[in-house]
Amino acid sequence: MSERWGALGWLSAGDGYEVALLEGRVVARSTSGRAAGRQLKSLPKQVREHPEAERLRRLAEWLDRHAAACLAQADTWMVSSLPVPTGLVAAVWPDEAWQSVLRDLVVVGDDPEEAGFLRDVTASGELRVVNLDGETVRLSPRTVTLPHPVLLPDLDELREFAAELGIVQRVEQIHRATWARPAEPADRVAEVTEFSGGGFASRFGLAARATTLGYRVSGGYVTCAVRDGGGVTEASVWIGEPYWDGETETGGLTWQGREGRRLSEREIGPVAWSEGMRMAAALYAGRTVEEGRDA
Known part of the structure; x- marks a missing residue:
C-alpha cells in the first residue's frame, strides 16, 4: 500500500505550489519564479489550508495507524x-x-x-x-x-x-527479554514475589505505566493474556484498589487459566511464564528509587 501512495508524486495545491507526502509529512515546493522546483522549509498558509494538503495529512495519519496495526499483529503472531x-x-x-x-x-x-x-x-x-x-x-x-x-x-x-x-528487527523477537520456567516446576500454586514491593507515588501513575507498556488494567490488576500450548493463560500483577490514588506498590505475579483458576508452576507454559515475568519486571522497573547513602 505504501508503494502505491508513494506513486502519487507532486499534486497541485493552488497557484504556484505543489504538495507531496515525503517521509510521513506534507511538504510543498514552488512551481514558479526563481524558486521553481525548490522544496520549501515550511508550508505557506494558503498551501496549509488547501484541500490537497489536508487530504495528504489524513493519508499520513492513516499510514501511521496502518503501520502500527501491522506491527501489533506481527507481535501477536510471534508472542503466540x-x-x-x-x-x-x-x-x-x-x-x-x-x-x-x-x-x-x-x-x-x-x-x-x-x-x-x-x-x-x-x-x-x-x-x-x-x-x-x-x-x-x-x-x-x-x-x-x-x-x-x-x-x-x-x-x-x-x-x-x-x-x-547487522539485522535490526521491528518486532522485538530475538532480543526480547526472556525468563525460563523453573527446571523442576512444583505442583503448588505459582506466585512470584521477585518484583513485588516496587513503590509508586500513586496508583494512577502505575496504571498509566502499565497502559503505556501495552498491558491491560482490570480492577486492581495489570494483566496480559498469552496463547500458549493451545490454551490462553493470563498473567496478573496486583497494583492496588481501583479507586485508590495514594501511594501504592507492585504485588505478586500469578497466572490464571480458564474461569480464573490460579495455575501451578507445572501448568504454566514456557511462553506464558516468560511473558508474565517480562510484564512484572517492566512494571517494577518504573518504581520510585530513593536517593542517598541509605537507599
Missing part, C-alpha cells in the same frame, strides 16, 4: 507462536508497512529445527530464509511460524548471527 498461512505472508509482503515488520524475523517452516531470518517472499509464496549456516534457502510450507524466543533452542547463536549481519 501462531502458524500463519504462507499465502497470507506473500499477499501482504508488497506492502512496505508489512514488509518492514516481517523482514528479518526468525521463521520456522515444516522443519522445527530449521529456523532462519526471513529476507524475501515471492509472489508465488516461496520464502527466502537465511539460516545459521549463512545459506539462503527457499521454503514453501503451507504455514509459517514466528516463534517466541523462549522456544528457540538456538537463540544465542541467532543473536550472534544477527549482530554479524
